[in-house]
Amino acid sequence: MDCLIDLRSDTVTKPTPRMRAAMADAEVGDDVIDVDPTVDRLQRMTAEILGKEAALFMPSGTMTNQVAVRLHCRPGDELLCETGSHVYHYEQGGFAQLSGIVARTIDGQFGVLQPEQFLGQIRPDNEHLVRTQLVCLENTHNRGAGRVQPYDAVAGTCRWAHENGLRCHLDGARLFNAVVASGISADRWAVHFDTVSVCFSKGLGAPIGSALAGNRDLIQTARRHRKLFGGGMRQAGIIAAGALHALQHHRARLAEDHENAQILAAAVGRSEGLALRPPVVDTNIVIFEVDPSLGTAGQMAAALKSRNVWMLAIDRQLVRAVTHLDVSTEQTRRAAEVIVQVASDLAAGRVHSNADEPTY
Ligand SMILES: Cc1ncc(COP(=O)(O)O)c(C=O)c1O
Numbered sequence: 001m002d003c004l005i006d007l008r009s010d011t012v013t014k015p016t017p018r019m020r021a022a023m024a025d026a027e028v029g030d031d032v033i034d035v036d037p038t039v040d041r042l043q044r045m046t047a048e049i050l051g052k053e054a055a056l057f058m059p060s061g062t063m064t065n066q067v068a069v070r071l072h073c074r075p076g077d078e079l080l081c082e083t084g085s086h087v088y089h090y091e092q093g094g095f096a097q098l099s100g101i102v103a104r105t106i107d108g109q110f111g112v113l114q115p116e117q118f119l120g121q122i123r124p125d126n127e128h129l130v131r132t133q134l135v136c137l138e139n140t141h142n143r144g145a146g147r148v149q150p151y152d153a154v155a156g157t158c159r160w161a162h163e164n165g166l167r168c169h170l171d172g173a174r175l176f177n178a179v180v181a182s183g184i185s186a187d188r189w190a191v192h193f194d195t196v197s198v199c200f201s202k203g204l205g206a207p208i209g210s211a212l213a214g215n216r217d218l219i220q221t222a223r224r225h226r227k228l229f230g231g232g233m234r235q236a237g238i239i240a241a242g243a244l245h246a247l248q249h250h251r252a253r254l255a256e257d258h259e260n261a262q263i264l265a266a267a268v269g270r271s272e273g274l275a276l277r278p279p280v281v282d283t284n285i286v287i288f289e290v291d292p293s294l295g296t297a298g299q300m301a302a303a304l305k306s307r308n309v310w311m312l313a314i315d316r317q318l319v320r321a322v323t324h325l326d327v328s329t330e331q332t333r334r335a336a337e338v339i340v341q342v343a344s345d346l347a348a349g350r351v352h353s354n355a356d357e358p359t360y
Contacts, residue, residue: 005331006310007264010174010257010284010324013205019245026241030234031057032227038237042244046211049247050196051187054219055211057240058231061086061173064197064212066094067225069134071195071218072167075100077133080121082108084143086171087136098229102130110278111144113137115156122164135161138171139178139189143314145278146261146285146322148178151189158192168192173199173210177283180254194218200243203257203284204250205325209243250325257284260323260332267336271343277318284323292317294346298359303351309338313359 006012015023029036039057047055058064065087069079079095081088083105087095095101106117123129135157139149158168170193172178172186179186190196195214200206212222226232233239265281268274273291290300297313304311304319311321323332345351 004308004310005327005335007321007323007327007335008310008312010203010205010322011201013324013326015207015242016205016325018249019206019242022245023238023241026237028235028237031236032232032234036235036237036240038244039233039240042240042247043211045244045247046198047213049186050190050198050213052190052196052213053216055213056219056222056226057209057211057233057236057243058226059208059210059233061171061197061199061201061210062091062094063226063229063231064199064210065091065136065169065171066098067222067229067231068169068195068197068212069095069101069136070099070225071214071222072134072169073099073101074131074133076130078102078104078123078130079134079136080104080106080118080132080166081136082106082111082113082138082141082144084108084111084141085136085138086142086173087138089143104132108141108144110147111138111141112147112149112153113157114153115160118157118160122166132166134167134169136169136171137193138173140174140181140283140285142173142285143287145276145281145287145320146174146177146283147278148181148282151182151184154189155192167194169194170196172196173202174283176251177203177254177258180251181258181283195222200246203254203324204243204246206239206242206246208239211243253325254284256329257323257325258282260284260327260329261286261321263329263332263336264321264323264339267339271340272347274339274343286321286323287314288319290317290319294343299351300342300346303342303346304338307338307342309335315359
C-alpha cells in the first residue's frame, strides 16, 4: 500500500533528524524567571530578520495574534480585518473572549484588501460607538489560498492607518512564503507594521512556536500579556532550538513547496469539475472548488483519502491542499495523478461514497 501523502496543512511536518539533534543539544534556562539562552538567540535572530528592536517567543500563532491585539487595543476598541483572516475566522473570536474587543470585517479578493476599502471604516469619536484602533492584515493569506498581498496595497493601507492614528499588526504566519514568492525581504514587509507575528511551525517545519516582533516597549508589555495568557514557558530552549534551526535552514527551501504547489494546481486545471480558487497559486496553498455534480468537498476529500492522499474540506465545495517539507516532488506528482483520477471517477459516478470529511 502507498503511504499516505498528507497535504492537509504545512503544520503536519515532523522535525528533521538535524532539527531533533539541535533540540536535544539545546542550552536552556528558566525563561520565566529570567532568560533561556536559546530562546534569547531565537528572539534576537527573529527581530533582526524582521528589522524590529525585539521579539518574543510564544507557543502558537494564535497566541502571538491575540497578544498583539491586546497590546494595541483596550476593551471597547475595534479592529479592522479581512473576513476570512485567521484572527477573525479561526481563533474563536479570541479578541472578544480574552480582551473585550470587537472586529469589523472587510471582504477581500481571496484575502487581498486594497487601501480604498478601508476608507470610511473608522468610526467617529462618539460615546455610542466602539473606538476603531487597529488594522490586522495577513500575509500570505491562509483562506485566500496562500495569496501574497500586493506590496503597494500593504504599504498604502498601513500609511493610511498610521495617518489616522490606528496601529497595524501583521499575521505573518507564512510571511517567509511571501518573502520567497515576492523577492521582497521580511524587513521590508515588516517595516509597515507596529507588530509582526511569524510562525516557525508552518512552512518552516519546526514542531512548535511563533514569535511576535515590534519595538522594545511593545514587546516588554507583550511579555506581561503572554504570561497572563499562560504562555510563559520555562526551559523553552528545547523547542526554540527547533525554531532556530528552521529559521536558519528552512527559509530558502520554501521555493520547492511553491513549485510543488504548481504541480497540484496544474492537475486541478486539467480535472473535470474542479476549478482553482483563486485561478493562480502564489505559494504553497492550493484551494479548489468541487462542482456539485461531482459531490461535496467532503466527499472529494474522502475519495482522495481512500487513495492515500489527504486534503482538507474547508467549505461545502472547497478543498485545500498545502505543500510542505515532508512531501517530496515525487509524492506531489503522485497526488496530482490521484486528483485527476478521483475527479474523473466522481464525474463518471464510479465512486459511491456517503463518507463526508468534516469541514474545517
Ligand atoms: C494565517 C495564520 N495565522 C495564525 C495561525 C495560528 O497558528 P497556531 O496554529 O500556531 O495557533 C495559523 C494557523 O494555521 C494561520 O494559518
